Amino acid sequence: MSAGRRLLAPLSGLLLVLFVATLSSTVISTALPEMLGRLHGSPVQLTWVVTVALLTATASTPIWGKLADLYSKKTLIHAAVAVFVVGSLAAGLSQSAGFLIAARAVQGAGVGGLQALAQIAIAAMIPPRERGRYSGYLSSTTALSTIGGPLLGGLLVDTSWLGWRWCFFIGIPVAVAALVVLQATLRIPVVPRERVRIDYLGALTMTAGVGLLLVWVSFAGDAFAWWSWPSAALVTGALGLLALTGWVEARAPEPILPLRILRQRTTALAILGSLAAGTAMYGAAVFLTQYFQLARGFSPTAAGLLTIPMMAGILVTSLVGGRLVSRTGQVKPFLVTGAILLTAGLGLLGLTGARTSLVLMGVAMVAVGAGIGLTMQNFVLVVQNTVPLRDIGTASSTIAFFRSLGGTIGVSVLGAIYARRIDTPAADDIAYGNATGTVFLISAAVAVLGIVAAVSLRPVSLRTSLDLPQEPQSARG
CATH class of the missing domain: 1.10.287 (Helix Hairpins)
Structure with missing residues (x-):
């Protein structure tokens, strides 16, 4: 059996857990009004249903990553799935807004583990040169679940015999099925470490x-x-x-965020670019669906369908771009192109008003999706290429941490600005349209940092070996 076929089963399991983990963060966006109405939640609680999960996912990501460098990656994936399932089940059974927020905190901790460990497991199995192609699968899976989540949430809310609770229940059987597949097929050697200390x-x-x-x-x-x-x-x-x-x-002795990795030029620039990509990705998922519902009067399902151009841009560029990265071994040209497309798309969305042409918005969404598809996983890949296999978990989770942090802070800040712009006694569609344009103009300004980061990266060829060549003992001091 070829190496590609041997990887197919465990890769499918990893993509499944990554899909449901990311989906859990966005599937609730169109369901929030119905959800909080049923639970008699306040506007502040509505914000925290989203924010608390992003917080625990962000904070736990580097912890999971460090543990992956010290212990069995397969065991940790099982543990992260268990935490995610428990949190999802509790959230779906919630009878009050406070309990829902607490359950979302648990769910978010599981999400942080799954998002980090899926990338770490692939990095431990595949050399960077070949990883470009598989990173395309990761990127498309993450981005499609991020952008497609609101569509699925709208369908669940609009289906009378399902409802908002299924926004949490729907991921449980998929996560369990992925766990069964990974138990049977995932094979990652455990490198024993002596005198391990957790930070x-x-x-x-x-x-x-x-x-x-x-x-x-x-x-x-x-x-x-x-x-x-x-x-x-x-x-x-x-x-x-x-x-x-x-x-x-x-x-x-075993830091969660090793400064020796953070000080590297490549890592620092990748962090900067990931912050910009995270802000754009999460912001687009949250504010576009709100715009289509509040400013244009579309149903939750229709609002999700209108984001299909963005999903198409992500899918095409992540898959095609990933294959080209593997074929050429070069990643910088794709990062620069993606960062420019992302900024241009967000700039076009900054023109949004209550009567903006849906065709123009579709073009802008394709550009944003293409930019996300070409940057999100490639910033991770360029860092993975510079570190030895023993640090792959920490390095991967560090980039994921800052991308998630960018999304979390970005959504919170942009949400505050959005709320202030519509803070009128009778907010109408014009107010909602103008507020949406404002948050995307700010997002475009943030995305410029991604261009700066991508252009500043040194050109590098992806290595074909799984690990860096061993340094002579004298070189290591």
Whole structure:
């Protein structure tokens, strides 16, 4: 049996868990009004149904990644699936908004593990040169579940015999089926590590720092003013905790975020580009479906269908781009092209108003989708190419962490701006249209950072070996 066929079964299982993990973050976007109405939730609770899952997913990603460098990747995938299933089941059975938020926190921790570990497992099985093709599958799976989630959520809400609870239930059988496939087919050697120490303090300070930052961007301008003592306290606390995290990581034997990796030029630029891509991807998924419903009057299902041009752009460019990366061994040209397309598409969406041509919006969505398809996984790939196999988990999860962080903070900040723009006694379709245009113009400005990052990367050929060549003992000091 060829190597490609041997990889097909475990790859299918990994793509399935990645699909349901990412889907869980976006499938609820069109269902939120119905969901919170049934549970008598407040607007603030509505925001936290989304934000808390992104927070726990973001904070847990580097922890899962570090554990993957220390313990069995297969066992960790099983554990992440279990956490995800428990959180999904609890969310679907929720009887109050508070319980739903708590369940989403658990679900998010599982999502962080699945998103990181799927990429790590593939990186541990396939050399970077060949990984370009498989990264295309990863990229299309992640992006399609991100953009397609609102469509599925709309269908579930509009189907009377299903309803909003199935936004959580629907992923459970798929995750369990993927677990069965992976148990039977996934084979990743476990590299024994002696005297393993888990960086619990670094994980705690990082999670607390990111959490305070997200609390600030979620509530500033609503519960308290942007320029106020609560804002100052939250920002000061967040920055202090993140600074403490840096101090801890510089001294930890097994840091969650190794500074030696973060200091590398390639990693730093990939982080910058991933922040931009994450903001664009999550922002497009959330605000486009809201625009089509609130400003244009479409049903949840129709709003999801109208995002198909973006899904098409993602699917085509991620698959074709991934194969071209594997064929040429070059990744920078695709990153530069993708970053430019992403910025241009978001700029066009910045022209959105209550009566904007749907044809123009379709063209813009294709450009945004193409940009996401060419950048999202390739930023991960370019970092994986620079690190040894023993650090592949940490390096992969670091990029995923910052991409998720960009999406989390981006959605929170853009959501606050969006809310302020429609904060009128009787917000109409014009207000919703103008607010949508504003958030996409801001997203386009952020996406320019992706162009800067892609252009600044040094041209590099992807290696054909699974691991970096061993350095001489003298070179290692």
